[in-house]
Amino acid sequence: ERAAEEASGREYMRSLDEIMGKAKNRLSLASWAYDSNITQYNEDKLLQVSLEIAEEEKEYWKETMTYAWHEFYDDDLKRMFKKYSVLGTSALPEDLNQRLIQAISNMKSTYAKATICDFKDQSKCDLTIEPGVTDVFSSSENAEELKHTWLEWHKAAGATSKSNFTEYVNMYNEAAKLNGFDNVAQWWLSEYETDDIEEQLANLWTQVKPLYQQIHAYVRRHLRLKYGNDVVSAKGPIPAHLLGNIWAQTWGGVEKFTKPFPNKPDVDVTDALVKQNYTPLKFFEMSEDFFKSLNLSGMPELFWERSIIEKPEDGRDLVCHASAWDFFDGEDFRIKQCTTITNAFFKTTHHEMGHIQYYLQYKDQPIIYRAGANPGFHEAVGDVISLSVSTPKHLKLVGLLEDGPDDNESNINQLYKMGLDKIVFLPFAYLLDLYRYGVFRGTTSPQEYNCHFWQLRESIQGIEPPAPRSENDFDPAAKYHVSADVEYMRYYISYIIQFQFHRSLCQLAGQYSPGDSSKLLFNCDIYKSPAAGNALKNMLKLGSSRPWPDAMEALTGQRNMDASGVMEYFQPLYDWLKAENERTGEHIGWEPSTVQYC
Ligand SMILES: C=C(C[SeH])C(=O)N1CCC[C@H]1C(=O)O
Numbered sequence: 001e002r003a004a005e006e007a008s009g010r011e012y013m014r015s016l017d018e019i020m021g022k023a024k025n026r027l028s029l030a031s032w033a034y035d036s037n038i039t040q041y042n043e044d045k046l047l048q049v050s051l052e053i054a055e056e057e058k059e060y061w062k063e064t065m066t067y068a069w070h071e072f073y074d075d076d077l078k079r080m081f082k083k084y085s086v087l088g089t090s091a092l093p094e095d096l097n098q099r100l101i102q103a104i105s106n107m108k109s110t111y112a113k114a115t116i117c118d119f120k121d122q123s124k125c126d127l128t129i130e131p132g133v134t135d136v137f138s139s140s141e142n143a144e145e146l147k148h149t150w151l152e153w154h155k156a157a158g159a160t161s162k163s164n165f166t167e168y169v170n171m172y173n174e175a176a177k178l179n180g181f182d183n184v185a186q187w188w189l190s191e192y193e194t195d196d197i198e199e200q201l202a203n204l205w206t207q208v209k210p211l212y213q214q215i216h217a218y219v220r221r222h223l224r225l226k227y228g229n230d231v232v233s234a235k236g237p238i239p240a241h242l243l244g245n246i247w248a249q250t251w252g253g254v255e256k257f258t259k260p261f262p263n264k265p266d267v268d269v270t271d272a273l274v275k276q277n278y279t280p281l282k283f284f285e286m287s288e289d290f291f292k293s294l295n296l297s298g299m300p301e302l303f304w305e306r307s308i309i310e311k312p313e314d315g316r317d318l319v320c321h322a323s324a325w326d327f328f329d330g331e332d333f334r335i336k337q338c339t340t341i342t343n344a345f346f347k348t349t350h351h352e353m354g355h356i357q358y359y360l361q362y363k364d365q366p367i368i369y370r371a372g373a374n375p376g377f378h379e380a381v382g383d384v385i386s387l388s389v390s391t392p393k394h395l396k397l398v399g400l401l402e403d404g405p406d407d408n409e410s411n412i413n414q415l416y417k418m419g420l421d422k423i424v425f426l427p428f429a430y431l432l433d434l435y436r437y438g439v440f441r442g443t444t445s446p447q448e449y450n451c452h453f454w455q456l457r458e459s460i461q462g463i464e465p466p467a468p469r470s471e472n473d474f475d476p477a478a479k480y481h482v483s484a485d486v487e488y489m490r491y492y493i494s495y496i497i498q499f500q501f502h503r504s505l506c507q508l509a510g511q512y513s514p515g516d517s518s519k520l521l522f523n524c525d526i527y528k529s530p531a532a533g534n535a536l537k538n539m540l541k542l543g544s545s546r547p548w549p550d551a552m553e554a555l556t557g558q559r560n561m562d563a564s565g566v567m568e569y570f571q572p573l574y575d576w577l578k579a580e581n582e583r584t585g586e587h588i589g590w591e592p593s594t595v596q597y598c
């Protein structure tokens with residue numbers, strides 16, 4: 001009896017997976033049409049397709065639930081049924097699902113269309129987030145210009161979306177309950193299939209926080225020296241607008257005037273990229289070359305035909321935020337990004353190409369398994385490649401860096417630049433979803449949305465707003481992922497596990513061995529190593545067919561996430577920062593902010 005039930009369940013799964021593949025292809029195409037050209041027609045079309053597919057999924061879900069899949073012997077078949085048993089937002093009655101979809105597309109379009117006026121030319125009011133606002137934060141050293149731009153962007157893209165966000169929270173929580181979760185926070189966390197995930201995330205932060213406090217103290221000192229004591233205090237949080245990024249999520253924008261050894265050659269290759277006439281296409285071809293050097297896949301023809309790699313100049317509104325797309329037909333994979341020729345975008349290209357490589361490697365899995373082992377894995381693949389690409393050794397190899405000294409001071413400069421990206425990002429990523437967990441759980445009410453956000457920004461990240469804030473503001477929505485309903489703990493996890501992956505791949509490539517000072521982790525480049533590539537491929541091919549510890553073990557031999565990779569990578573910088581902050585008597589950590597934001 002049970003064997004017969006399992007046999008019919010297996011047959012049902014095969015046919016359901018084929019049907020779901022077609023549905024997801026249709027939904028991806030409608031989403032792509034909207035994100036790449038925000039018009040009323042494309043918005044209406046996306047809503048119509050979404051609601052049609054929701055009804056179709058609801059019907060199939062009822063049939064799925066008629067199977068006694070909990071008793072199945074075949075673990076793989078059980079895993080597929082379990083994943084299909086989570087219907088998602090399609091569980092909502094059609095009118096509530098429509099309100100949820102509308103709230104999200106309203107926030108996305110507000111974010112994409114938001115424009116502010118140029119500080120230097122108040123008649124020029126067409127600055128969007130990319131490239132206008134982003135360029136100001138990566139180049140300006142004028143505190144007033146940075147403050148103006150910060151305040152204008154947070155008004156245009158943040159405050160405007162507060163009511164839509166409240167509607168989104170209410171509808172989304174309704175969907176969570178219909179899927180058997182208490183709230184969306186439990187739903188998002190369930191994606192990690194780890195019952196003590198929140199504790200693990202907190203432990204990771206405990207491990208890396210001392211390292212963050214050291215780089216925070218060092219940067220605060222140099223910003224104080226540059227902007228003065230009345231703008232940057234000696235012991236308080238750092239004002240968010242001075243950190244070289246509109247969200248203060250990475251601080252590479254201040255590297256050029258805060259680096260430890262200013263007289264050493266620059267490790268930022270933006271100038272070289274421009275001087276050597278690099279184009280967006282060249283970025284993608286170089287990234288593809290790196291993946292092929294690892295015996296991984298090149299890009300299919302459709303990728304080059306259908307991707308959007310530069311901001312269209314036909315005046316259309318579009319979502320510029322970089323993204324990689326799987327159209328679930330095994331052939332159509334695309335990237336959409338508004339590339340500019342900068343070091344940052346050189347890395348973003350590898351990040352997005354990492355997503356495409358994952359799609360390519362698991363494209364023969366059942367539809368239900370075409371996802372990362374957990375969402376953090378998907379964000380880590382491209383970054384692992386970037387860790388090799390951004391070594392001076394690799395940059396010299398490809399002619400982007402002159403042959404300069406390979407001494408300790410240059411190494412500290414290089415590690416500092418990486419730290420402004422990788423160490424600094426951890427508290428930001430951690431707090432963004434700590435915040436949203438509180439919102440979904442109701443411990444943060446709409447009346448405290450902004451106040452609780454800044455309490456976390458101060459307590460975890462040690463930064464403060466450039467001016468007083470109130471509940472008329474809604475600063476979280478000024479960040480793309482909050483306006484676009486993209487979960488963010490995936491990036492926090494990625495920035496931890498990518499160093500575990502890097503360490504294992506470097507060992508396989510013969511580029512690193514523990515304790516061997518001639519093969520240090522931060523100088524490892526796995527380029528042209530099929531041994532490393534094959535190990536990475538074996539993990540990527542799994543998709544989400546196995547619980548993520550199995551995938552982690554396949555590549556690293558470990559079954560757990562831990563911060564030992566990131567701590568080992570940055571150890572020389574950590575030692576240097578502690579000595580330097582000791583030498584200058586810099587206060588470590590931060591006292592409460594004096595800025596009014598609650
Ligand atoms: C590049 C992407 C697309 Se998945 C991105 O959103 N990232 C990559 C780094 C962190 C996060 C961000 O920009 O906030």
Ligand SMILES: [Zn+2]
Pocket residue numbers: 351352355378379
């Ligand atoms: Zn990504």
